[in-house]
Amino acid sequence: MTAIRSNPVTTPATLSVPPSAPTNAERYKAFDLLATLVAVVRSDGEALYANAALEDALGISRRVIVGAHFPDSFTQPENLRTILKGVGGxxxxxxxxxxxxxxxxxDPxxxxxxxSLTEGTEIIVELLPLEQQARQDREERLAEQALANKELIRNxxxxxxxxxxxxxxxxxxxEMELASPDLNEYTxxxxxxxxxxxxxxDRLLAPHRKAHVVGDVNIHEVCERVRSLILAEFPRGLEVVQDYDTSIPEFRGDREQLIQALIxxxxxxxxxxSERIAQGDARLIFRTRVARQTTFGKQRYRLALELHVIDNGPGVPDSIKDRIFYPLVSGREGGSGLGLTLAQTFIQQHQGLIECDSQPGLTDFKVLIPLP
Incomplete structure (x- = not known):
């Protein structure tokens, strides 16, 4: 009789299954968190991955981008083709x-x-909209100017x-030694x-003297305090509009400094x-919004407060547009030129930034502050 030997049964517990290699989508999913446009390509130009920001910019799905010849996405594709070959080689x-x-x-x-080349053979192509690049350069200049102004002012x-x-x-x-009281006028x-x-x-030194008092801040309480002060000073001819996003959470900050900056x-x-107030059609808008995945001050924030102060006045004069946050620069006769300088200082102490976009009939001061 011939014995039949049966093969041992391998149970699922004894199976050794090698881990599957991660897909490109899994390897590069962190790029989806970036606001900049990112593609991963091979030296021959084939796109291996496109992040969400690039999808939005191109207006097509990443399924269409991946596998296609990425240089064809540019007005002059031969430039990128040459560069990819050079990086790949x-x-x-x-x-x-x-x-x-x-x-x-x-339009393009x-x-x-x-x-840039990764550790392997894949090449990362990062695209920064020139408007965004210009904004980053402007923010960097503002930060450097603020630091220089701070030292200059203090000294x-x-x-x-x-x-x-x-x-x-x-x-x-x-005055006590003068024989004639008429001369007291000069002393x-x-x-x-x-x-x-x-x-x-004292006003110049104020931001650097007072300690930064941190507590929980509700930005709408700050806005309402400033709104009441403005309406008390300009009771007629000025409409102050509240346009609030009430979902904005409280954050840690110095309430009094923020009130002063907004004032x-x-x-x-x-x-x-002043002219529109005299005519009775002046308008000032306080608008709050949440900015998501935004970058300012060389840092990226998941959430940030975006506070706008918008007026329908004549706009900032062209001669001082680039210098309005400098100390002692004013577009108004008799102005001290310190208000916006101090406001920028207070906001920067909250890791924030003030920007200004102005044209006749619409001036928008935008305050950005990180949120938790």
């Missing part, structure tokens, strides 16, 4: 240039292209403050001007509306 590891990105039913989008204020006390004291002593001018300069110096912006706007 290790002629260079990264390259930057400006190009036009073709879009469905829209001007972009700054950054091509200059201290240099001015020290002799002011001596000038005022000398004028008071001189009073000296004392009055010394006091005015002292007040100016400075709104007060400047109200004074610029």
């Amino acid at each position: 290790n002629d260079f590891s990264a390259l930057r240039y400006d190009a036009g990105l073709l879009r469905m039913s829209r 989008l001007p972009v700054h292209v950054i091509v 200059l204020a201290h240099e001015i403050k020290n002799p002011l006390g001596g000038i005022r004291g000398a004028a008071q002593l001189l 009073q001018v000296i004392i009055h001007e010394a006091d005015r300069l002292q007040s100016l110096v 400075n912006i709104a007060h400047n706007a109200s004074q610029a509306l």
